Amino acid sequence: MKKIMVVDDEEDQLFTVKKTLEYADKEFDVITINNGTNCLQYLKNNDQPDLILLDIMMPEMTGWELYDKIKENNEWREIPIVFLSARTDDTAENAGKFFGEDYIEKPFDSQDFVKRINKIINTKNTN
């Protein structure tokens, strides 16, 4: 199973990502988390996911802040993070690509989305 964690404040978005991934590939096990605090809590108490999909614009703790918190922890540092956002400015895209494994703009193309995620997981596993 490929364990994917999605962090987004909107339930509909979480649902969409979960269904899209699970429909495309039965191997995906998608965990949905609705804010940064819960994400850190989950990481502490459970097995590491193979990849984290992170929304940027979230109340309380933004995607960037959560990213920093995950990367500060030695055990979680290696988990690939992909930013997922509806933001359209160059800065968000460039920063997302630089810090994360990838930056995916919403709305995304389902096929392309699954392909990109699989590629990152495969690269991680071969390394």
Add this chain to the structure above:
Amino acid sequence: MGCRFEEPDIIKDLREEEKLGKLGVKTLEFKEKHQIDNLDFNKLDIAFKDHLNLVELIEEITVKIHDVVDENEIFRIIENQIRNSEKYSASILLLTDDKTKLRIACNSEETTKIKKIERLIGKKSSNYKISYKKSKIYRNIIDEGKTHFVKLKDVIIEIFPKITAKIILKIMNYEETKDVLTPLYRNNEICGLLAITSSDLGEYCIPSIKNLARHISLSLDKIDKQNKIKEVNKDLIKSKKMLEESSHYFRNLFNSIADPIAIVDSKGKFLEINEGVTKYTNYTRNELIGKNFLTTKIVTKKSKIILLTNLTKRMAGINIKPYIVNIITKDGDKLPFEVNAQKIEYFGKPADIVIFRDITERIKTEKALKISEDKYRTLFETSDEGIFIADLNDDIKFIDCNPKSLKMFGCKKEDIIGKSPIDFSPEYQSEGLLSKKLVFEKINDLLNGLNNISFEWKHKQINNIEFDAEVTLAIIELEGKKYLQGIIRDITERKKAEISLKESEEKYRALFFNNVDLLFMHGLDDDKPTNFIEVNEKFCETLEYTKEELLEMNPWDLTDKHMQIDINGFLVKLKEERDVLFETSMISKTGNKIPLEIHNTIIRVNSRNTVLGIARDITERKTAEEELQKLAAVVKHSGELVNLATLEGKMIFLNEAGEKMLGIHPNQVKKHMIYDVIPKDLQFMVKKQVVPSIINKGFWEGELRYKNIETNDETYVYALTFLIEDPETNKPLYLANVSRDITDQKRDGIKLEKAHTDLKELNEKLEDKVKDRTKQIHDLLQQKDEFINQLGHDLKNPLGPLVNLLPIVEKEEKDPTLKEMLQVINRNIDYMKNLVIKTIQLARLNSSKTEFTYEDSNLLDIINSTVISNKLLFKESRIYIKNNVSKDINISIDKLRFEELLNNLLNNSVKFSKESGRIIIDSKNDGDFVTISIKDNGIGMTDKQIKFMFDEFYKADESRHDFDSSGLGLSISKKIIEKHGGKIWAESDGLGKGSTFYFTLPIKSNEKDDINLNGIIK
């Protein structure tokens, strides 16, 4: 079959096609009866003749091979004989393991044919290896020892692959050829077979052929016999020779060895001695041979016991390690020898061969070594310098260190052993070079032959405290192995002293020689100054003498004789106070009188009283004092206001004209600040303009007004204010101001200026209004873009579930009616998504925040790559595309966006092309710009369409619901091109006549760069 060799491919192929059938052996059925029935005398005559021929041939061969004792020669003879005959061929098959080697002897005609076959099948006949076991016929002959009479064809079919066999049979014409096969023997065992082949063979030939085979077999046996005898003989001769050689060798060795060697029997009797013995002992051969060493005086008594004990042990078969004995020469000298003995057989009896080695020298050396090592050890342990020994492997490691070096490095022995000197050095030496690198360089120098090297080195203690050391390195050899020996001397103190000495000397020299004052030193006698000891450059320069000349003079020689100085009194004062300041004049070489202020101090140089004089040329000061007095008079009576103030603005001088203008009483000048006379409305201007100008530029000039502090009347002036600086230090001292009354000229000008100002104000107001309006419009536009951006962004999020989930629903839906509805919904969502994304893209292009990243690219390359990535699109619509863009145009572009532009234009062209249309891309170089055109032969455009087509959301055909188009592609393209500094437009000859889109781009015209780039690429 049964034959292993590589077949050419063509034959292999042929072979595959044919089904391999099992081939039986057909022994020719010879029906004698039939032959007799159809007896033809003519034929019989021929057969008889043939038989005679064959018999003759075989006899000839038999005779020829009779005395031959070489296998190869036998076969050569057979081959030769056969070659000369016209009718027969012979093959000889020799068995080696299960592989057999074929030798074929043919007549000339057949040889030619065989060559042809060889060419066809690509293999030489002499290279055939035939496995006889796979041929039934061969097996029969060899296993059973019988002679066979068969058709050659059958043999060929059996031993060759089918295709090869076919070729052979066809070319050789073997259809009717017969073959007699008979075994060959060697030592009563079958060693091969002989085959005689001819089309005319009959069974009557068999006895003759068998006879030939028997002869060959006999010859082969004969060869073997002869070979055996030869070998035995050879062995014998060899053994004899070896014996002789070894005996000879032994004798030579015995005699040529310089060390004494003796052979004694088991009782100790000398059987043989070499020259070494006689040489060392001076005994003659006869005096020793035959005598027992126990009865001679050749060794000491103690040694006799040792020798005898060991001899006995050895004879009992015990090996004895080398031991030492003392030998006494005929002259009575006692020599130590190391003895190495071994038990041998000597003429059948056990004996002992004893080798003596003179070890006198060795013992001496050992003794000396021991002494010197002791000495070295003592030196090592007690030395006041650090000594270490290091291993000279790839990394140098300490093996030993004396107590002093441990103290230097501040550590214990266990801290240092096994570590490298580099561990005890800082990373870099003071010259800035890597310690590690330097160490290896030095060791290389040593290994390359330098005896030893000394150098200064920064070491560090184990606690990282650095110290300066002088290190001497040398390579020493201990027990044949090379080691590095280092001697370390701590020179921290010396180094410190050296540095401070050097610094203070440098300081002194710099001070003395570069001083702007005149410096000199001279000695001091009781009653008068002595000659100069040292003078600086400035002193020479001022007094116009060279240094050499001055060193021949004393200060008294230079002093102006008109200055009446009581030299004795002066000297007394100097000696008492040791420090005197006075003014005097000296006369230069050309007679100039130079006023000087001199400060003399007595210092001790080389424990003698010496005067150090520091003189300052005060000519300028004197002149200035005089000039100033003259100037003061001028200033005082000048008609213009002249004023001096401190930097803070406090007045310190005001001339008469100024006093009058400002209403200040001469006694009150110093009580006023300059701001007191500046009218209130000008104060701000003075602070903001005048003061900064003076500070920055050193002066200000311009119009001002002054206020009379008594009457409050104002005077218009043109003022020049400037800083007065200290000529030596350039530090500003005072503010000076000179002002001229311009009140009369000014009054007329004022009215004119007012009118001018009013006009200017009016103008400015108007301009501001225009600016405001423009800004308002700009803001509105920006608001529009921001609104679109925000809207787009807000739309994107909710689009997600629609775009991603509805297609899944559609796919899973089984009801055809619902499925169709979902398809329509999905199509519309797709269109909406497209529209939102394009809208945001356009808003981004419009935004001033969006930056393009330009890089240099080749125009043709990028167009080619875009065309290739759209290949599928052209293929689907069957569009023929031609790219005529010239290859050497370089442009600076944002690659991603430029590709987007090309994609938009190409998509557009394809969309409005008919099927099987054509698109031509071309470029035109105008020098500064390149114009790129994309021409299609599609549906074309009206003038109205051309006019609006680059507008946002414009669609040429409103009625058409086009899901592929957002109506923004061309607007986006236009923005992209504009950001690149180019233009875009379209042309068409009307509906149905095709369209051409043009756009321009600035050319990157750096030819040098181009050449370099090309060079690299090539």
